[in-house]
Amino acid sequence: MNTATVLGIAAIALILFLAARYIVREKKKGNTCIGCPYADSCPKHRSGCNHPDNL
Amino acid sequence: MxxxxxxxxxxxxxxxxxxxxxxxxxxxxxxxxxxxxxxxxxxxxxxxxxxxxxxxxxxxxxxxxxxxxxxxxxxxxxxxxxxxxxxxxxxxxxxxxxxxxxxxxxxxxxxxxxxxxxxxxxxxxxxxxxxxxxxxxxxxxxxxxxxxxxxxxxxxxxxxxxxxxxxxxxxxxxxxxxxxxxxxxxxxxxxxxxxxxxxxxxxxRKTLSAETTQSDKLDGVLTNPIAGILIFAVVMWGVFWVSQTWLGPLVADWLVGWISAFQEWVAGQLENSPAILSALLADGIVGGVGAVVGFLPLVMVMYFLIALLEDCGYMARVSAVMDPIFKRVGLSGKSVIPVVIGTGCGIPAIMACRTIRDERERRATTMLTTFIPCGAKIPVIALFAGAFFNGAGWVSTLSYFLGLVLIFLGALLIKGITGYKYRKSFFIMELPKWKAPSLKFAFRSMMERAKAYIIKAATIILICNTVVQIMQTFDWHFNVVEEGAENTSILASIASPFAILLIPLGFGVWQLAAAAITGFIAKENVVGTLAVVYALTSFIDTEELAMTGGASTVAATMGLTSVTALAYLFFNLYTPPCFAAIGAMNSEMKSRGWLWGAIGLQLGTGYTIAFLINQLGTLFTEGHLAAGFVPGLIAVLCMAAALVLIARKVRAHFDEQYALHKGSKSVNATA
Amino acid sequence: MELAYALNKGAAGVRTEKESYDDSGVSKTLMDAEPGQTYIIKEIKTDDDDMNSFLFRLGCYEGEPITLISKKKKSCIVVIKDGRYNLDKLLSEAIII
CATH class of the missing domain: 3.40.50.300 (P-loop containing nucleotide triphosphate hydrolases)
Incomplete structure (x- = not known):
């Protein structure tokens, strides 16, 4: 195990962790399609606040 | 408050x-x-x-x-x-x-x-x-x-x-x-x-609104059935040309240079580490995500141009000029707007169908609108255009117009199945005043979409690529797959059964099947997965690749001819959209029957188109039919038979409903 | 309103700015109208209550003026109140002027 290997493993773990965390958080907010380029302008996407229903 | x-x-x-x-x-x-x-x-x-x-x-x-x-x-x-x-x-x-x-x-x-x-x-x-x-x-x-x-x-x-x-x-x-x-x-x-x-x-008022103005003359031309449609075709072709052939690739070339340099650097750093690690980080994460991000400039230019179009007031005119054609196939002119929005993303397009008043028209449009390639499919189109067709602009234009044709054909089919009876379908569309599109707004919306695109690449696509990479590296006993025995990997064994179904279409190898499957999570995944399973990255670098023979390397690695490549591209474009869009269809249609009908129709269409292109294309280029013609034909015929059966069932039902409806109406009338 | 309505009806297509006569007596639809002319709507016959009331909300109902801007084989552009609309043939034939 050299330093590069350790760093590499750490990098993979960190990247995957951050990505997974982001997805989980978005799901909790109720966004079904994560990172959709149209998200903000899409009626399906909830705008991050307590929405009664997106009807 | x-x-x-x-x-x-x-x-x-x-x-x-x-x-x-x-x-x-x-x-x-x-x-x-x-x-x-x-x-x-x-x-x-x-x-x-x-x-x-x-x-x-x-x-x-x-x-x-x-x-x-x-x-x-x-x-x-x-x-x-x-x-x-x-x-x-x-x-x-x-x-x-x-x-x-x-x-x-x-x-x-x-x-x-x-x-x-x-x-x-x-x-x-x-x-x-x-x-x-x-x-x-x-x-x-x-x-x-x-x-x-x-x-x-x-x-x-x-x-x-x-x-x-x-x-x-x-x-x-x-x-x-x-x-x-x-x-x-x-x-x-x-x-x-x-x-x-x-x-x-x-x-x-100084100017009476009833007076004919300059803009009315323009509207007259734009809503003219022949000139208007030609102008629309030219405008859309212009959008695709600028975004996918001219300006987009220009920027993308430069971006991809940086991405592959970074990938090489990562691989270089991990030279002395286990091969799996290098594969996972350099090929899987950096390579796979990089392949998708490399297409970002194309998508951005496209978003910018579409935002300008939407902002100036042209869409209402397009809708007006398309109404007679759409009406002939049983849709309404309002179906045009979802179709145009669909070039960006299928989900808002599906939701835009709400403005269509008639339920049947609305559901039919919901079902068909995703035949128009969305923004996530641009990387797929650009990849295949670059690797197999020398970056030709006609590939993307053809993809979009074939999408339109499929919408028409699909609409005719739905009209046939649902036993569409002549019904008065009125069309009224307000023609808003023209306005100069705001560059600031278009730029802002482009940047926000670019940001979201990167987020998607860095989260969903990244995780998918990592999973694909892992599934490809290990077999079911979690042993590392030996070189030359790639077919024993988890990924290969899952994708192979699907690959068999794809033989009549000309691309029955597990790698391509796997890419098509991951595409259902997000269509960009097709590019990402291909990058991972074939360990390729610089897809977009068409000019350089052409010089170094890179484009042909890509083509050779995938083992596809131009005919089968086109078949594979169209298969990915016209099969059902990503799961998120299917979910949107479900919530908008509010009917299981229609939803499954939609998925079935899209699967059938993708399969049939790819089958026809592969078989006929091979017949023309090589003088004989491609492998698996008979089983493919049987599959297509089975789908046709299923259609007929459904049509019969629905029609029987429909007549019943119609009779019932009539009955209740007459009761009301007498009451 | 009742009065204005009656007046309009009596004047049968006479408008203050531009004079356009409709003395044929037979029911004319928007499809028979001349581009650039303003007419008074006599009747809306869509056989569809929802559509009628929708048109009403746009300001398209009996007694109101409507101006034909241009006419094609299958559609036409009209001005109702201060908005421009594209109507298909079916709808323009349902508007009697």
Whole structure:
């Protein structure tokens, strides 16, 4: 195990962790399609606040 | 407290909402852009210390809904009890807008009228006496220009201060039986005459709106059945050409250079580490995500151009010119708008179908609109155009026009299956005033979409690529797969059964099947997975690749001919969209039968198109049919048979329903 | 309103700015109209109550003026109140002027 290997493993773990965390958080907010380029302008996407229903 | 934004379609509600909240909801210069309600906190500079939530509602002409999205608005203002209503009135069409205003004023909730688009009135020499209007309506009136943030802070401050007060209506509907159609009609007539009285009192016009203007001449050409459609084709071709052949790849070349340099650097750092690690990090994560991000410039240019188109008012004209054609196949002219939005993303396109009034037309459009390649499919198209067709622009143009043709054919099919009986399908589309598209807005929406694209690549795509890489590296006993024994990997064993089904289409290898499957999570995954399973990255670098023989390397590695490559591309384009879009279809159609019908139709279409291209293409280029012709033909025939069966069933049902319907109608008539 | 309505009806297509006569007596639809002319709507015959009331909300109902801007084989562009609309053939034939 050299330093590069350790760093590499750490990098993979960190990247995957951050990505997974982001997805989980978005799901909790109720966004079904994560990172959709149209998200903000899409009626399906909830705008991050307590929405009664997106009807 | 909550402030609801209500008004006629295309009066600028969402533009004002965006200005006040700092959001960037979709706007466009036609009626019916907003099809659902949205809410967000007001910016501090407008709200002060108070917590004020703005609610953006779809446009409505009155409190009695005509289309489903109008219903959202009337339902909301009636039942959700907002503290204040800001009624956005299109100052260029005062006489129509005030009808709804007087209805809102009757609710008892304080109303502030924002007389929007006053800049256009100034230009046209129309004067509206705001003070007099305020006196007549018994509510404050502010002149605003929401595109320039003019008059907004005064207006919203007043609105906030009014919370908790009661609105006195200037016009109260007489106590009538709301079920008596004639009484309601008479009442509405009275209301209109009240409105007309106000308008003639407060408005002076220099140019009469009935006069024929320059823009009418332009509209005449654009809605001409032949010229209009040709112009639309040229405009769309221009958008694709600029984004996918000229400007997009220019920037992408440069970007991809950096990405592959970074990938090499990562691989170099991990030279002395286990091969799996290098494969996972350099090929899987950096390579796979990089392959997708490499196409970002193409997508960005496209978003920019589409935003300009939506902003100038052209979409309504396109919808008008396409109506006769769409109507012939059993859709409506309004189906054009979802189709155009669908070039960006299928989900808002599916939701935009709400503006279509007839349920059958609405469902049919929902079903078909995703045949238009969305933004996520651009990388796939660009990859195949670059690797197999020398970056030819015709590939993407063909993809879109074939998508349109499939929509027509699909619509005809649905018309046949559902036993569409002649029904009066009226079409009316407001032609909004032309306006110079805002570059700032287009740029902003492009940047936001680019940001989201990167987020998607760095989360969903990244995780998918890692999973694919891991599944490819290990077999079921979690041993590392030996070189030369790739077919024993987890990925290979899962994808192989699917690959067999794809043999008649010319691409029956597990790698391509796996890429097609991951595409259902997100279509960009097709590119990412191909990058991972074939360890390729510089897909886009067409010029350089051509010099180094790279494009042909890509082609050779995948073992596809130009014919099978085209078949594979079309298979990915016209099979069902990603899961998110299928979910949207489900919630919009509100019918299991239609949903499964849609998925079945899309699978069948993708399969059949790929089958035909592969078999006929091979026949033309090599003089014989491709492998698996007979099983493929059987599959296609089975699908056709299934269609006929469904059609029979539905029709039998339909006749029943129709009979029932008739029966109940006659009962009503006699009663 | 009742009065204004009656007046309009009596004047049968006479407008203040431009004079356009409709003395044929037979029912003319928008499809028979001349581009550039303003007419008074006599009747809306869509056989569809929802559509009728929708048109009403746009300001398209009996007694109101409507201006034909241009006419094609299958559609036409009209001005109702201060808005421009594209109507298909079916709808323009349902508007009697």
């Amino acid at each position: 909550r402030i609801a934004f209500a008004g006629n379609p295309n009066s600028g509600k969402t533009t004002m909402y965006n200005a006040l909240t700092g959001r960037s909801e979709k706007i466009g210069n036609w009626g019916g852009v907003t099809v659902g309600s949205k809410e967000f906190q007001l910016k501090k500079e407008f709200a002060g210390d108070k917590e004020v939530i703005a609610v953006d509602l779809p446009g409505a002409y009155s409190m009695s809904p005509f289309t489903p999205e109008e219903g959202i608005t009337s339902e909301y203002v009636r039942t959700a009890n907002p503290d204040v209503i800001v009624n956005i009135v299109d100052a260029t069409n005062l006489s129509r807008s005030l009808f709804f205003t007087t209805q809102l004023l009757e609710l008892g909730i304080p109303v502030v009228v924002a007389l929007n688009k006053t800049d256009i009135n100034e230009k046209e020499g129309t004067k509206i006496d705001a003070a007099k209007l305020a006196a007549r309506l018994n509510c404050p009136v502010y002149e605003t220009v929401s595109t320039e943030n003019k008059g907004l802070s005064e207006m919203i401050a007043k609105a906030i201060s009014l919370a908790g007060t009661m609105q006195k209506a200037p016009y109260l509907q007489a106590d009538i039986d709301l079920h008596d159609k004639n009484a309601v009609d008479a009442e509405d007539r009275k209301r209109y005459s009240f409105v007309n009285g106000i308008v003639s009192d407060v408005e002076t």
